[in-house]
Amino acid sequence: MEKNSKLKSWRETRTLTSRAFRIFFKRYPQMVMSRLLSVMWTALTPYVGIYLSALVIDELAGSRNIRRLQALVLLTLLSGAFTALCSAFLEKWKETQNAGLWLKVEQIFAEKLFEMDYGNLDETKTAELLSTIRQNQNGGGWGLYRVIENYETLCSSLLTIIGGFSTTIALFTSPVPESAGAYTIWNHPLCVALVIAVMIVITYTAPALYNKAGSYWARNADSINFSNRMFSFFGWLGDRKEIAADVRVYRQDKMCERYNQKKDDAFGSGGQFAAYSRGPAGLYSALSSAVSVLFTGVVYTFVCLKAWAGAFGPGAVTQYVVSATKVAGGVSSLISMLGNMRNNASFLEQVFTFLDIENRMYQGSLTIEKRRDRKYEVEFRNVSFRYPGSTYDVLRNVNMKFEIGKRLAVVGRNGSGKTTFIKLLCRLYDPTEGEILLNGIDIRKYNYAEYMTLFSVVFQDFQLFALKLGENVASKVDYDEVRVLDCLEKAGFTEDFFKMQKGVETYLYKDYEKDGVNVSGGEAQKIAIARALYKDAPFIILDEPTAALDPVAEAEIYFRFNEIAGDKTSVYISHRLSSCKFCDKIVVFHGGEVIQQGTHDSLVAEENGEYYKLWHTQAQYYTE
Numbered sequence: 001m002e003k004n005s006k007l008k009s010w011r012e013t014r015t016l017t018s019r020a021f022r023i024f025f026k027r028y029p030q031m032v033m034s035r036l037l038s039v040m041w042t043a044l045t046p047y048v049g050i051y052l053s054a055l056v057i058d059e060l061a062g063s064r065n066i067r068r069l070q071a072l073v074l075l076t077l078l079s080g081a082f083t084a085l086c087s088a089f090l091e092k093w094k095e096t097q098n099a100g101l102w103l104k105v106e107q108i109f110a111e112k113l114f115e116m117d118y119g120n121l122d123e124t125k126t127a128e129l130l131s132t133i134r135q136n137q138n139g140g141g142w143g144l145y146r147v148i149e150n151y152e153t154l155c156s157s158l159l160t161i162i163g164g165f166s167t168t169i170a171l172f173t174s175p176v177p178e179s180a181g182a183y184t185i186w187n188h189p190l191c192v193a194l195v196i197a198v199m200i201v202i203t204y205t206a207p208a209l210y211n212k213a214g215s216y217w218a219r220n221a222d223s224i225n226f227s228n229r230m231f232s233f234f235g236w237l238g239d240r241k242e243i244a245a246d247v248r249v250y251r252q253d254k255m256c257e258r259y260n261q262k263k264d265d266a267f268g269s270g271g272q273f274a275a276y277s278r279g280p281a282g283l284y285s286a287l288s289s290a291v292s293v294l295f296t297g298v299v300y301t302f303v304c305l306k307a308w309a310g311a312f313g314p315g316a317v318t319q320y321v322v323s324a325t326k327v328a329g330g331v332s333s334l335i336s337m338l339g340n341m342r343n344n345a346s347f348l349e350q351v352f353t354f355l356d357i358e359n360r361m362y363q364g365s366l367t368i369e370k371r372r373d374r375k376y377e378v379e380f381r382n383v384s385f386r387y388p389g390s391t392y393d394v395l396r397n398v399n400m401k402f403e404i405g406k407r408l409a410v411v412g413r414n415g416s417g418k419t420t421f422i423k424l425l426c427r428l429y430d431p432t433e434g435e436i437l438l439n440g441i442d443i444r445k446y447n448y449a450e451y452m453t454l455f456s457v458v459f460q461d462f463q464l465f466a467l468k469l470g471e472n473v474a475s476k477v478d479y480d481e482v483r484v485l486d487c488l489e490k491a492g493f494t495e496d497f498f499k500m501q502k503g504v505e506t507y508l509y510k511d512y513e514k515d516g517v518n519v520s521g522g523e524a525q526k527i528a529i530a531r532a533l534y535k536d537a538p539f540i541i542l543d544e545p546t547a548a549l550d551p552v553a554e555a556e557i558y559f560r561f562n563e564i565a566g567d568k569t570s571v572y573i574s575h576r577l578s579s580c581k582f583c584d585k586i587v588v589f590h591g592g593e594v595i596q597q598g599t600h601d602s603l604v605a606e607e608n609g610e611y612y613k614l615w616h617t618q619a620q621y622y623t624e
């Protein structure tokens with residue numbers, strides 16, 4: 001495990017923290033303001049109470065004027081009630097503004113993920129980084145969250161110090177009367193300076209020790225990556241519905257338990273952090289608490305000695321002790337916060353490394369011509385492709401022209417590059433070599449979002465949302481119900497529709513609605529096809545669209561394929577070669593290359609060809 005023992009410098013800390021703060025302030029100004037006002041109020045108002053109580057005690061111990069005492073008590077009560085009312089109002093406002101802070105932080109990551117190049121999602125380091133950020137955030141509260149907390153602590157400690165200081169200053173300036181004899185030593189500036197120095201040293205030492213304990217987390221921010229990722233996966237296995245059946249059948253939970261509960265894992269009882277807690281981190285933490293208690297002792301001694309000597313009355317004793325303790329508390333929390341901010345900087349650096357992941361795909365600006373005749377011609381010219389981080393080309397020198405309005409079938413063995421070919425066509429990746437042209441122009445030059453409007457795709461691993469059927473088909477909240485029904489019918493989702501008690505308003509699955517309908521794999525596939533039809537794009541691409549369909553539904557899709565595809569250019573990937581017969585052209589992929597092209601009849605006639613081999617291998621299971 002690599003050890004990152006470098007804390008960020010103060011300069012780096014300031015840059016990283018202010019960048020994080022600007023993000024919050026820009027996106028959620030009300031949240032930031034509500035925290036500021038609430039903190040101001042909470043920090044300053046106690047001094048009003050402390051001051052008024054001191055006056056009441058002094059009056060009781062002094063002249064005992066009943067009218068003045070009544071007025072003071074009334075004022076104390078009224079100010080207390082007013083403060084409580086305003087505090088409640090501010091607290092409510094703050095609560096409302098801060099509701100879902102977790103979601104607000106997650107939203108920042110979600111937006112980044114959505115705007116990221118699709119290729120970046122494939123890279124292990126992207127997943128690794130995000131999982132580390134989340135783990136540090138959820139486990140230790142480090143990262144963006146901590147910035148908001150620190151901001152609040154900064155405001156509150158500064159205000160506490162200012163408020164406390166203004167009510168404590170007289171503790172040092174009130175002179176002991178000359179009649180007090182030896183006690184007049186407390187009037188000597190050196191004595192006052194000495195007491196202040198002792199207070200400062202104690203005030204500084206306690207949080208410094210505390211920060212030292214906390215720094216053990218930050219020092220190892222990098223080295224806990226692996227444990228974080230293991231936990232993120234194995235720790236949440238039970239939540240994952242899609243693997244729940246496999247886990248039960250193969251008792252994979254037992255296998256995974258070993259990885260999840262390793263004692264020498266960074267977070268395990270024999271791991272790094274447990275060792276720190278037993279050792280230096282625990283020791284620093286305990287010392288910090290002990291030193292804090294010392295401060296109260298010093299303040300009490302000093303205040304009582306001065307009161308005993310007659311520098312001030314008994315009412316002021318409480319006022320000075322409370323105020324001085326508050327100043328010390330303020331300074332202490334300021335120092336802790338600064339240390340905490342510095343420790344947090346290395347976690348923020350991870351957050352920004354993630355948010356700054358560069359999009360490498362060129363974003364052109366050409367607009368796509370809107371054509372009623374859908375005459376969009378796409379051509380692959382000498383296209384080769386290698387996945388990021390891979391050592392070999394998955395596609396090699398592919399040349400192909402999509403004939404407008406024609407049906408193209410793509411066949412080939414597993415791993416021959418069919419799906420990759422489609423992902424390049426839709427510009428989820430850019431070719432490593434060669435170019436893809438749309439009406440003669442490199443697709444990289446077009447506006448990306450507009451280029452995407454040209455394609456409806458049903459991927460092999462498509463996903464539906466646990467939302468309404470209509471929303472799934474239209475991919476919109478406001479949808480045209482008649483069109484949704486029409487697309488569902490064309491996709492063969494007719495008999496299955498009777499289960500949908502609320503028609504297109506029925507929720508799929510039961511995640512968010514108890515009356516939701518759990519659709520089968522085949523039904524889901526039909527809904528995915530309907531979604532592709534609803535988009536009504538000039539290209540329709542179906543990657544193994546009938547893999548989960550029963551023979552009747554499959555036959556129906558073939559039968560209706562002309563209706564489904566209409567005047568669109570269509571691409572059809574299938575391992576069932578008989579289903580490709582109705583296509584105008586078939587291309588055969590093998591080892592990332594297009595090795596044959598032609599109609600079914602021409603390809604099946606090439607006895608030495610791959611297609612012939614595939615066709616006859618499959619056909620033997622269908623003939624006696």
Ligand SMILES: Nc1ncnc2c1ncn2[C@@H]1O[C@H](COP(=O)(O)OP(=O)(O)OP(=O)(O)O)[C@@H](O)[C@H]1O
Pocket residue numbers: 122387388390394412413414415416417418419420421460
């Ligand atoms: N994200 C990825 N990163 C690295 N390699 C990948 C990635 N996706 C696919 N591959 C590799 O690319 C090759 C082609 O995969 P592709 O999915 O295009 O094949 P396919 O012909 O569609 O296969 P199948 O018939 O099994 O669906 C495979 O060897 C696969 O391991």
